[in-house]
Amino acid sequence: MTHPDVEAQVDALLDGELAERDAAEVEAHLAACPACARFREDRLALRSAVRAELPRLDAPDVLRARVRAALRKEAGHQRGLLGRAGRWLALAASLAAVAIGSWQLGSMHGATSVLADEVIASHVRSLMPGHLSDVTSSDQHTVKPWFDGRLDFSPPVHDFAGRGFPLLGGRLDYLNGRPVAALVYGRRQHFVSVFLWPADRPSRGDPPLERRGYHVLHWATPEFTYWVTSDIGLAELTDFAGMLRLADSTAARAGSER
Amino acid sequence: MPHLNAAYGLARYLMRNDADADDVVQEAYLRALRYFGGFRGEEASRGRAWVLAIVRNTASTWRRRHRSDASATEFDETIHSEAAAADGPGSELARRDSEETLAKALDRLPPDLREVILLREIEGLSYKEIGDVTDVPIGTVMSRLSRARKRLQAALAVSGKER
Numbered sequence: 001m002t003h004p005d006v007e008a009q010v011d012a013l014l015d016g017e018l019a020e021r022d023a024a025e026v027e028a029h030l031a032a033c034p035a036c037a038r039f040r041e042d043r044l045a046l047r048s049a050v051r052a053e054l055p056r057l058d059a060p061d062v063l064r065a066r067v068r069a070a071l072r073k074e075a076g077h078q079r080g081l082l083g084r085a086g087r088w089l090a091l092a093a094s095l096a097a098v099a100i101g102s103w104q105l106g107s108m109h110g111a112t113s114v115l116a117d118e119v120i121a122s123h124v125r126s127l128m129p130g131h132l133s134d135v136t137s138s139d140q141h142t143v144k145p146w147f148d149g150r151l152d153f154s155p156p157v158h159d160f161a162g163r164g165f166p167l168l169g170g171r172l173d174y175l176n177g178r179p180v181a182a183l184v185y186g187r188r189q190h191f192v193s194v195f196l197w198p199a200d201r202p203s204r205g206d207p208p209l210e211r212r213g214y215h216v217l218h219w220a221t222p223e224f225t226y227w228v229t230s231d232i233g234l235a236e237l238t239d240f241a242g243m244l245r246l247a248d249s250t251a252a253r254a255g256s257e258r
Numbered sequence: 259m260p261h262l263n264a265a266y267g268l269a270r271y272l273m274r275n276d277a278d279a280d281d282v283v284q285e286a287y288l289r290a291l292r293y294f295g296g297f298r299g300e301e302a303s304r305g306r307a308w309v310l311a312i313v314r315n316t317a318s319t320w321r322r323r324h325r326s327d328a329s330a331t332e333f334d335e336t337i338h339s340e341a342a343a344a345d346g347p348g349s350e351l352a353r354r355d356s357e358e359t360l361a362k363a364l365d366r367l368p369p370d371l372r373e374v375i376l377l378r379e380i381e382g383l384s385y386k387e388i389g390d391v392t393d394v395p396i397g398t399v400m401s402r403l404s405r406a407r408k409r410l411q412a413a414l415a416v417s418g419k420e421r
Contacts, residue, residue: 007404008400012385012400017385043407046410046414049360049414050360050375051379053360053361054376054379054380056380057266057267057271058266058267059263063262063266063283064259066280066284067259067284070284071287071288074292
């Protein structure tokens with residue numbers, strides 16, 4: 001026979017809800033009463049079984065994107081278009097434009113221009129719910145190692161939350177015929193995609209391109225080729241690119257000094 | 259979106275299917291935004307227990323709204339699991355079946371008992387926080403936990419014997 005009033009006390013003890021003095025009293029009783037001690041053993045077994053069989057569940061990325069979109073729509077951040085839904089339509093339209101408009105590209109800078117369109121298309125695709133990032137984290141020390149083993153290079157990852165461009169995550173993408181790292185940054189309700197892969201040769205880059213409301217910036221350091229795109233204003237995007245280049249060159253210098 | 263994993267975990271265990279859990283979570287976050295001004299400033303400090311309370315209330319509204327569907331599903335699940343249990347004495351099946359017994363026992367608990375177990379064992383909330391989330395006094399939290407555990411303990415004993 002266990003002592004029914006002790007049972008409730010044992011639960012509270014195991015749940016960490018007993019004051020120290022009460023806990024000591026219960027412990028003393030358990031030491032002297034085998035039936036109640038067995039009750040505690042059963043409760044401990046139950047607890048570990050519950051924790052083993054009922055895992056913590058993490059929200060799927062699709063749900064995360066869906067809730068984010070719903071909140072954004074609800075909050076009435078309607079910049080020009082009718083919220084997220086309208087933006088999807090605009091995105092779908094611009095995807096179509098990428099396809100239809102590609103015959104015009106011959107008149108521009110050839111390969112660079114094709115790549116710019118690939119960059120925009122990839123950015124647009126990533127905005128579909130659930131596609132924004134494979135690893136969702138604002139911590140560069142989480143995002144950077146995530147790429148290890150997924151790419152044959154290790155991309156530098158910086159966070160600019162302090163300057164209004166928080167790191168949101170990273171994903172793998174495929175551009176220019178190769179797997180590349182894609183980093184996603186937020187800017188108010190907008191997203192900035194940064195694509196990078198090992199550079200063939202350094203380049204001061206091209207003049208900014210604009211296509212259908214997306215700005216595209218491109219440059220290459222001795223190590224990496226960068227493509228950056230977003231629908232934010234060109235001045236803001238240029239500022240962001242400046243931060244990125246500075247952080248990258250600082251990191252590269254620190255690396256070579258080591 | 260703060261506490262989305264916790265919100266999803268609670269909704270998923272309460273609703274017992276992905277589609278309803280997703281809908282409840284979205285609805286809960288919209289409610290948080292609509293009626294409480296979202297997650298900035300003062301509201302943010304209420305933290306996880308506050309989000310879980312909204313999820314829990316949204317889930318119970320949802321269940322009331324879809325009661326006939328839900329009871330039909332529960333009925334089917336019971337039939338199905340009994341049929342499956344009677345089906346094969348094969349050791350693999352028996353093992354899998356006994357492993358599932360605790361989860362099934364949790365599913366069979368009435369919602370007010372199921373939620374205290376989830377909030378305590380999975381979310382690790384204190385009695386006080388559970389009381390806030392479920393809007394009952396701490397004494398009620400304790401008695402519900404005790405009843406819920408008694409029933410789970412019985413299920414565990416059965417699965418232990420089968421093994």
